[in-house]
Amino acid sequence: MNKNILSFLPAELFKAKSPHEYAGPCPLCGGATKDGFIVWPDRPHGGAFLCRKCGASGDGIAFLMKRDGLSYREACEALSLEPRRGTTSAFTPSRHAAYRAAQTAHGVKVPPVPSTPEPAVLPCHKWMDSAAAFLADCQRDLETSPEALLAVCGRFLTPYTAQCTGIGWNPADRYVLRKSWGLPDLTEQDGKPRTKLLLPRGLVIATRRRAGVVALTVRCPNDRPESRPKYWQVKESSNVPFVAGRAGLPVVLVESALDAALLWQESFNTVCGVALMGNMKGLDADTHNFIQSAPLLLAAPDNDEGGRAAWQRWSAAFPQAILTPAVGAKDLGDMHRAALAWPLNPDIPTVMEWVPSVLALASRPSNAYTLAA
Known part of the structure; x- marks a missing residue:
């Protein structure tokens, strides 16, 4: 006999709202109320669920995959269902990571999400023009430079993908004048002026918007200087996805x-x-x-x-x-x-x-x- 979602929930916490609907606290996020998690046990694939707080929803298979980190086939076995042929366990990793909806049990402190995201702060036009020219130069030899091909294809990307998505290869550290990128000179703690901007060697990743190139991040190779981070964001890049x-x-x-x-x-x-x-x-x-x-x-x-x-x-x-x-x-x-x-x-x-x-x-x-x- 096939099971449904209710078979895996504490009966004392879930009350019948109708012959085909039950409600109780959400086992994924904790829930804000005692009846915000709705279960329809009669629906196909082990029933269906919806949490009115965290928005999690799906059938019985998805519920066990979300809550217990089961693979697709493991969830089907738990519900006494026959897995569909050709379906892989790609929805969640089986036993590799038990992901659940956001809940404080993880013990991870995260900052609150802004209710209304602010408009992006973009670099000046001179910076964006210089960044676009730098990207174009880094994409020029994607199909002919062995080093560039190795860097791009080593990430399983094709030169065409790199060209379309704003990825290039910078073969050597470059130091350019800050003023040529529209940036003011700085003064070091010892009083010496800093007039140059570092564009490090590595895989260049450009973030583009309608205005142009608004951010540059360089994925530095493993043989980078010890003090240099793996990901180097070029100064004054816009902090956008x-x-x-x-x-x-x-x-x-x-x-x-x-x-x-x-x-x-x-x-x-x-x-x-x-x-x-x-x-x-x-x-x-x-x-x-x-x-x-x-x-x-x-x-x-x-x-x-x-x-x-x-x-x-x-x-x-x-x-x-x-x-x-x-x-x-x-x-x-x-x-x-x-x-x-x-x-x-x-x-x-x-x-x-x-x-x-x-x-x-x-x-x-x-x-x-x-x-x-």
Whole structure:
């Protein structure tokens, strides 16, 4: 006999509102009320649920995947359901990370989400013009320089993807005059003037908006100077998310800009990747509206402590987001690498396989019905 969501909830806490509807406290976020978590046990796939506070919703399979970190097949077995053929465990990682909706049990302190994001503060026009020229120079040899090809293809990106998404390769440290970028000279603590701006060697990631290039981040190689961070943000860059894709597509929230570009590439431009850079401190009004207008919103934070903190903020800002982290790896880039590593592991999908799987699971009729309920 098939089970349903109620089989996994304490009977004393869930009361019948009608013959086909039960209500109780949300087991995912704790809930603000004692009856904000609605369960319809008679619906297909083990029933359906909706939390009126955190927005979590789905069928019985999705519930066990969200609450207990089960794979798709494990959730089906728990509900005595027959798994559909060809469906992978891409919705959540099986035993790799037990993600749940935002809750204080994680012990992670995150800053409150601003109720109304502010407009982005953009660099001056001279900075943006100089940044655009620098990016163009860094993209010039993407298909001919062995070093550039190794840096780009080592991230499983093609030169075409790099060109389209604003990624290039800077082969050596550059020191340019600050005034040539519209920046004033500075004075060091010892009184010496600082007249130059560092553009370090590495993979250049440009964040672009209609106004032009508004931010530059360099992913420095592993042989960088010891004092240099892995990610170097060029001074006066605007602190806004990186977007790979266009409006009107399903959006996947990630932490890394390189993962966002990989999503755009491997989905053949049918999914838009938005890199919120972990703690989402740079979420501006335009990007917030762009994300809100997406027909479907998924979230793939990293499978670590930082990712759990990121998910708390993301889910608070976008309650409609559906949690779909990487399978068997820290993030989507690592998952893609693991899927292609020998010996091949059929339980770990490539990003190309992961995208249609999570889109299908998130778009199932039961999920759409409960969201509209």
